Amino acid sequence: MSDTVQLKIDDKTYELPVVKGTEDELAIDITKLRDLTGYVTLDIGYKNTGATKSAITFLDGEVGILKYRGYPIEQLAEKSSFLEVAYLLIYGDLPTADQIGNFQKQINHHTLVHEDMKKFFDGFPSDSHPMGQLTTLVSSLSAFYPDSLKPIQTAQDVNNTIIKLLAKMTTIVSWIYKKSMGHPVIYPQNKYDYVTNFLHMTFGQRTEEVTIDPVIVDAMNVLLILHADHEQNCSTSTVRIVGSSESNLYSSVSAGISALWGPLHGGANQAVIEMLEKIKEDGGDTDKWINKAKDKNDPFRLMGFGHRVYKNFDPRAKIIKKACDDILEKLGIDDEVLNIAKRLEEVALKDPYFIERKLYPNVDFYSGIIYRALGFPTDMFTVLFALGRLPGWIAQWKEMKENKEPIGRPRQIYVGAVDRDYVPIDKR
Numbered sequence: 001m002s003d004t005v006q007l008k009i010d011d012k013t014y015e016l017p018v019v020k021g022t023e024d025e026l027a028i029d030i031t032k033l034r035d036l037t038g039y040v041t042l043d044i045g046y047k048n049t050g051a052t053k054s055a056i057t058f059l060d061g062e063v064g065i066l067k068y069r070g071y072p073i074e075q076l077a078e079k080s081s082f083l084e085v086a087y088l089l090i091y092g093d094l095p096t097a098d099q100i101g102n103f104q105k106q107i108n109h110h111t112l113v114h115e116d117m118k119k120f121f122d123g124f125p126s127d128s129h130p131m132g133q134l135t136t137l138v139s140s141l142s143a144f145y146p147d148s149l150k151p152i153q154t155a156q157d158v159n160n161t162i163i164k165l166l167a168k169m170t171t172i173v174s175w176i177y178k179k180s181m182g183h184p185v186i187y188p189q190n191k192y193d194y195v196t197n198f199l200h201m202t203f204g205q206r207t208e209e210v211t212i213d214p215v216i217v218d219a220m221n222v223l224l225i226l227h228a229d230h231e232q233n234c235s236t237s238t239v240r241i242v243g244s245s246e247s248n249l250y251s252s253v254s255a256g257i258s259a260l261w262g263p264l265h266g267g268a269n270q271a272v273i274e275m276l277e278k279i280k281e282d283g284g285d286t287d288k289w290i291n292k293a294k295d296k297n298d299p300f301r302l303m304g305f306g307h308r309v310y311k312n313f314d315p316r317a318k319i320i321k322k323a324c325d326d327i328l329e330k331l332g333i334d335d336e337v338l339n340i341a342k343r344l345e346e347v348a349l350k351d352p353y354f355i356e357r358k359l360y361p362n363v364d365f366y367s368g369i370i371y372r373a374l375g376f377p378t379d380m381f382t383v384l385f386a387l388g389r390l391p392g393w394i395a396q397w398k399e400m401k402e403n404k405e406p407i408g409r410p411r412q413i414y415v416g417a418v419d420r421d422y423v424p425i426d427k428r
Contacts, residue, residue, distance in 0.1 A: 009037055019050075023058050040411040051237065052405060056089060056395050057229045061309040066316065068229060069093070077319045082224040083107075083194040086391035089229055090162065090398060104194065110167035111188035111197065114144045117172075121179045130176045130383045131261040137172050139254035141165065148248040158401070161249050162394055170194065173387050174201035177380055195220050198387070203375075215330045216374065219323040223367055226316040227385055229392025230309075235259035235266065236389075236396050241408035243397045256393045257386050266389075269368035270381040272304035276337045276344075276368075284336060286343045294353055304365030305348055306358060316363040324366040327373050341369050 004015045005028055014036050017029040027050050034040050043049045058067045066073040069088050076085055080094075087095045087103050095103060117137065124133055141164070142148050148161045175185045178201075186201045196217050204210045230236070239256035243249070260266035279289050292300040307314045328338065345361050348354040371381050 007033075007037070009039065012037075019053075021053075021058075023060070034411075040413070042413050046237070046410075051232060051408070052240065052400065053403075054232070054396070054399060055092070056399060057231045057392070059231050059309065061307070062311050064310055064312045064315045066230075073226065073315055074319060077222050077225050077316075080225065081193070081195070082221045082228070082388075085225050085228050086166065086194075086394075089391045089395040106163045107167040107194065108188075108190040108197075110164045111171055111190070113168050113171050113175075117144070118175075118185070121175070124179075130180060130380050131257065131386075133176050134172065134383050134386060135254045135257040135261070137176075138165075138169070138257060139251050141168065142248050142250040145250075148250060158249075158398065162398070165249060165253065165394065166390065169387055169390050170198040171201060173383055174198060176383060177202050177376070180377065180380070195224065213330065215326055219327050219370060222319060222323045223370060223384070224388035226320055226363055227367075227388030229389070229395065233265070234262070236393060239393045239397050240400045240405075243400050244405055244408045246407075249394065249397055252397050253390065253393050256389075260386055260389065261382060266382040266385040268303065268364040269371065269385065270378045272341075272365050272368035273337065273372055273378045273381070275303045276340050279340050280337050284340055286340060286347065290344070290347055290351070302344070302348075302359070304362055304368065305354070305360065307362045310362070312358060313360050314362045317361055317366060320363055320366040320370070321361070324370050324373075327370050331373055333373055335372070338369055338373060341365070 002018060004017055007014045007016055016033070019027045019029050021027075030041060041049070056069065058070075059065060068076060068085065069092060071088070071094075076088075080088075083104060084095060084100055087100060117140065120133070120137060120140065145161070145164060147157060150157060171188055178185045186204045188197050188201055190197075192200055196212055199212045199217065199220060200210065203212070232240075235256040238259040239252050242255040243252040247255075263271055279286065282288070289300070289302075292298045293302045328342075345365070348359060348361055354360070367385075368378075368381060371384060372378070376384065
């Protein structure tokens with residue numbers, strides 16, 4: 001492999017360096033292209049543009065590989081906890097027993113949020129979307145913890161902010177759920193691990209101790225691990241580019257939450273349940289809707305099948321399918337919407353039409369089913385996605401800061417009007 005490639009423009013030839021990643025990914029370094037040639041590249045949607053070098057997550061959509069810091073997602077989902085994976089993503093290595101114990105202890109120390117944050121809920125309209133609440137509450141943390149705004153941040157300052165955000169996110173998310181249900185909020189208890197504490201605050205009651213089923217805890221750990229990072233997607237790139245302006249972690253993550261909110265990104269699992277409910281309202285005839293999905297002239301598309309990155313299969317879907325089956329068996333729920341989902345899954349895994357096009361159920365399909373089975377309303381699904389993605393956002397923000405990356409500033413090709421003279425309003 002050559003260390004450079006040649007670019008010929010008119011009668012001039014330019015040498016551009018080739019960059020090779022540790023997983024043999026190849027890129028042409030065009031950092032100096034404009035200085036050398038006067039040209040910029042046009043790549044709408046950045047589908048062919050590497051905006052950074054990152055050591056956090058590797059995915060290969062062609063063969064269905066996903067790794068965090070070199071560890072296969074299959075191993076982490078089977079053997080690890082979400083908090084351990086969060087440590088891995090943020091700090092680079094799996095923690096020792098002492099490190100994870102200290103990590104948990106630091107987080108437990110900061111799980112309470114300022115009581116004044118309760119007042120935000122009084123100001124939100126009763127029908128306000130949970131994601132709108134989440135992005136507001138996370139951004140507001142910078143006002144409650146102004147140390148995050150200091151112009152010069154030591155490594156300890158940055159770590160304190162990281163710990164606070166990880167700790168308070170579970171409390172904020174659980175309170176959003178409680179408020180949506182009209183229930184009193186539940187405060188964290190430090191005797192629980194990270195995920196159990198979240199489930200305690202979400203489903204617990206003030207009047208009695210609630211035992212969280214280990215099957216539910218395990219499934220929630222797996223769900224959050226599978227969502228913890230996914231390379232340079234829309235929300236992650238948003239966190240990095242906002243952070244590149246030296247914006248604080250809280251506001252950078254808040255921007256990522258807003259990006260995740262879109263139905264083309266984190267809202268996909270909500271769209272799955274909405275589709276299933278639509279099929280139910282139509283009578284539940286899955287064959288009819290399968291045929292609609294196969295009809296190229298019909299605008300209907302099955303949500304939660306296939307993936308724009310994974311061209312073969314989504315490795316996360318295989319893992320989450322088992323967690324989904326375990327949850328449904330354990331809870332013994334008789335829900336027609338979930339029954340429709342299982343019938344669609346059965347068809348998609350056997351029908352040649354779906355197999356040939358690799359339209360397998362993806363992680364959004366199964367996560368939507370699990371969240372519904374646990375009793376979460378559909379508009380909470382993306383909030384739970386954000387809870388899982390938080391360690392990845394933090395890790396990406398931290399890496400960007402440590403690499404001293406410059407402020408993000410994409411170029412454009414201007415296609416508007418030129419040389420127009422101002423005309424007074426009375427002559428237009």
